[in-house]
Amino acid sequence: MKKNQIDRVWRWQITASAAAALLIACLLAVSFGPVNLNFGSIIRTLLGLPNGLENEDRTLLLELRLPRVVLGALVGAALATSGAVYQSVFRNPLADPYLLGTASGAGLGATIAITNGGGDLHALLPIFAFLGGVLAVGATFLVAGRLFADPSTLLLAGIAVGSFATAFQTYLQQRNSAALRPVYSWILGELTVANWDVVKWAGFYILIALFILIRISKVLDALMLSDEEAYSLGVSPQKIRLIAVAAATLATATAVSASGLIGFVGIVVPHLVRGLTKRATNRSLLSIAFVGAAFLVIADLGARTLLSPAELPIGVITAFVGAPFFLFVLRARNRGSQ
């Protein structure tokens, strides 16, 4: 720090470190599994250089592990970033990406697809889940009345809509007990369905949403002030909230449709990044996206390898790591404020 100047609030080196962590996580995840692949061969294969992987190993890397790792990274980035954005918009450190009824709506959509569809509709599960999530958020805004008249009204409306969707989902499950297991396994989250087609459509929506959120990340800091202060700095808080929530909901609904409900990423990762950097600014959003992606890629590596050849649902891993971590963060915060 120069004399007579305060320290910089954000440094690009932090973002670069987060990007490096993601690269390392991806390399570890494509390398390890029931069959371990050599780092050097993986890199040579990906860069199209000679002496890369061949035959089954090449197929394993390019058609099985790589799409799964890429989907995990996309979903992790989407959930972590949306969580951080919801926390800023609702000025609530415990807000998570499933806040406005997205999860329950998506769960209801998925249950409708599984219970009524048989073979045909089951293939449309992601679309049903996506529509369910988006419709639930739409209903939340409708119930809340005026757009962002008051963030806490919106929160309560989200809880009401979520409860309604969950109740309806439970009713459907009761009526179709055969569907209990597939619905349950979807709720716990899974990346086993990953292939390049899923990566393509999920990536399309998630990257659009992330692009918007990263673009507005600097202005999002205005939402951490009172509305009057934000306005005095030339920002219309209503407009920014609307754009932020729309983009975060798109990212969450897409992530849920692609991989089911994976909990804790949206709370753990933003707190981890903000805690380590000791910064509250949303300029950390890109770093949060990278760390979220790395976190889920590593969690999925655990899901694949810990009980190999069996697989654990990834939601179980994130909850196992996330819940104790979350309690640790809460305790540390309470100590800090005492």
Added chain:
Amino acid sequence: MINIENLSVRFDNAEVLQSINLDIPEGTWSCLVGPNGAGKTTLLRTMLGMQSYSGSIKYNDREIAKNKSLNIAFVPQRPSIPAAMSVAEYVMLGRAKLDGWGKESAHSRSIVHEMLEATQLLGMQSQLVNTLSGGEMQRVLIARALVQEPEVMLLDEPTSALDLHHQISVLNKVEEIKATGVTIISTMHDITLGAMYAERIIIMQSGRVLLDGESQSVIHSPELRSAFDDRISVHKLENGRPVIIAAKRDVTI
């Protein structure tokens, strides 16, 4: 110069500000006084350009609602700063309008340093806001507004959460800011304290301006008591300075 003419603000069907007319010269301190619900905070929000209104509010002959380039700072009554934010990070946000969001020039970091020093916060720049006392927090809010280099500073009840010692220290700081040419408009419950600092007192009730004038003449005015429905009594100290306190009466609730 701020000219407010025939200003009215409606919420749904209620008129919360009615036909307000005020002329506020540059570099002065005006204090809005009145009971809760009198419309003081709404008037501040409207002067910020946040509220739709009828009538006009002009700053140097330009309508506030149409002039986004105006640099008016606002110091809120209740801060809503995230617990995990540091003092320096919060104060730095005040530079956003001048520098652009997310930018932090060396010049801005110097200004923030300077204002932290001026508000006696320099040693606390890395401290998280949720660890601050009420007086420190108020100074942080003021420092954030100051780095904005505003032409006008609106303060909503700047002393309401503070003990007497900190009330005086915050008001002294605002007085210093006024001395640099910034126009100050504050709301306050304590008319005596307001009259000690502001050169002008504007008494509001039910969305209207009841009394408006030079501080000493307002607190000596015979209409003051009726403005407060006879619920105040005015006493004089030995040095002649008036003190206004709530009058004890039988109250029916």
